[in-house]
Amino acid sequence: MDGAEPTDVAAADAERCWLAAALAGEPGAFDRLVRLHAGHVRALLRRMGADPAAADDIAQDAFVQAWRRLAEFRGEGGFGGWVARIAVRLWFRRHAREARRVVVEVAAAGDLAEPGAADSGHVHDLDAALALLGPAERLCVTLCHGAGYSHGEIAALIGVPLGTVKSHVRRGLIRLRRSLGE
Amino acid sequence: MQENHVSFENFDAELRRRLGQAPAYADTAAFAARVAARVRRDSRRRALVRRATIAFAGAAAFATAVSMPRTAATGGDVHAAVTRTIASLADAFAPLAQLVTAGDAGLIALALAALAFAALVRAAAE
Numbered sequence: 001m002d003g004a005e006p007t008d009v010a011a012a013d014a015e016r017c018w019l020a021a022a023l024a025g026e027p028g029a030f031d032r033l034v035r036l037h038a039g040h041v042r043a044l045l046r047r048m049g050a051d052p053a054a055a056d057d058i059a060q061d062a063f064v065q066a067w068r069r070l071a072e073f074r075g076e077g078g079f080g081g082w083v084a085r086i087a088v089r090l091w092f093r094r095h096a097r098e099a100r101r102v103v104v105e106v107a108a109a110g111d112l113a114e115p116g117a118a119d120s121g122h123v124h125d126l127d128a129a130l131a132l133l134g135p136a137e138r139l140c141v142t143l144c145h146g147a148g149y150s151h152g153e154i155a156a157l158i159g160v161p162l163g164t165v166k167s168h169v170r171r172g173l174i175r176l177r178r179s180l181g182e
Numbered sequence: 183m184q185e186n187h188v189s190f191e192n193f194d195a196e197l198r199r200r201l202g203q204a205p206a207y208a209d210t211a212a213f214a215a216r217v218a219a220r221v222r223r224d225s226r227r228r229a230l231v232r233r234a235t236i237a238f239a240g241a242a243a244f245a246t247a248v249s250m251p252r253t254a255a256t257g258g259d260v261h262a263a264v265t266r267t268i269a270s271l272a273d274a275f276a277p278l279a280q281l282v283t284a285g286d287a288g289l290i291a292l293a294l295a296a297l298a299f300a301a302l303v304r305a306a307a308e
Contacts, residue, residue, distance in 0.1 A: 030221065034214045039204030042213070047201070056213060063217045064224055080204075126200050145194065146201030177193060 015079055023070055030070075034063050037080035041087050047127065047142040048091060049135050058094070062087035077148070084147050092157050103136040103160050103168065129179045137172030144169050241299075 015036065021029035041062060045055035066073070066083045073082055092099065130138050143149045143157070144165075151169065155162040207213070 031214055031218050034217045035210055037204070038210050038213050038217075039207055040202070042207060043205050044201075060213070060217050060220060064220050067221050068224065068228075126197075141197075142201065145197045148198075173193070173197075176197070 012078075016075075019070070019073070019079060022067075030067055033079055037083055038063075040080050041084050044084050044142065044146055045087055045091060047130055047146060048088070048139050050091060050095075058087055058090050061090050065090070081148065088143065088147055088149075088157070096159065099139060100159050103139065103158050103164060126180070129176050132179050133172050133175055136168045137175065140165050140168035141172035141176065 015033065018029045018032050018036075022033060038059065041059045042055055045058055046052060050058065062083050065086050066079075073079065076082075077085075130142070133141065139158075140154055143154045144151065149157070151165045152162055155165045158165070
């Protein structure tokens with residue numbers, strides 16, 4: 001990110017204006033922020049493995065929480081990134097046990113060399129390729145590359161060893177490259 | 183489809199870029215409308231709880247002041263007791279604002295009003 005495109009700068013300025021307006025209680029300002037970032041937050045949750053209805057429920061909760069805590073937002077990582085992190089925390093609050101089970105069980109049974117569904121053919125669509133990954137790989141790759149979490153943060157969120165997360169991310173990336181037609 | 187294709191020259195960076203892009207869901211307007219409705223409901227509920235907190239902090243502070251032993255109380259004692267009461271009520275209500283519905287807040291308000299009134303009656307009877 002050496003230099004932002006002019007359109008990015010304009011978008012960031014517009015976002016700051018809407019944030020200030022939302023904090024001042026201007027009707028419609030928060031709605032514009034929701035429209036701007038809803039797609040990213042909803043897609044992130046779906047890519048983590050939530051079904052569309054559950055993903056939308058959690059995304060709504062995340063935006064409502066963001067609205068309540070708007071005064072706490074310090075601007076780091078952008079508003080969309082902040083809401084995405086709230087959404088990820090909410091998802092883990094509801095699915096922590098399930099996520100831990102999936103990640104730990106797959107780690108125990110997994111074998112990097114073992115061919116999976118994702119290796120069976122080439123696809124061109126990123127979401128289709130993600131859908132072919134195992135749930136643990138998809139979750140870890142999405143959190144790491146889609147939401148900007150470090151491996152350590154993911155390990156702490158799920159409650160599994162750091163090595164397990166690293167292994168899922170590595171395996172997921174290898175399978176993604178294969179399925180996307182390297 | 184071309185839009186979704188991931189280049190392999192810098193796979194990690196390209197994957198981050200693609201995963202960071204927001205798909206244009208057709209129902210974004212409906213989603214935003216649902217969020218707006220929830221925000222409005224939440225605002226009303228929090229405003230109600232805030233009003234209830236203020237009203238009952240006032241009632242409890244009044245009851246505290248009235249029920250203090252008159253011989254022992256100085257102006258400073260009364261002020262300190264009232265301040266403590268208001269602070270503890272505010273602390274107690276802060277987490278409630280996240281949890282209670284508007285109906286719950288009304289019931290809590292009624293219950294606290296009854297308690298404050300009872301304290302007032304007891305103080306007057308002494």
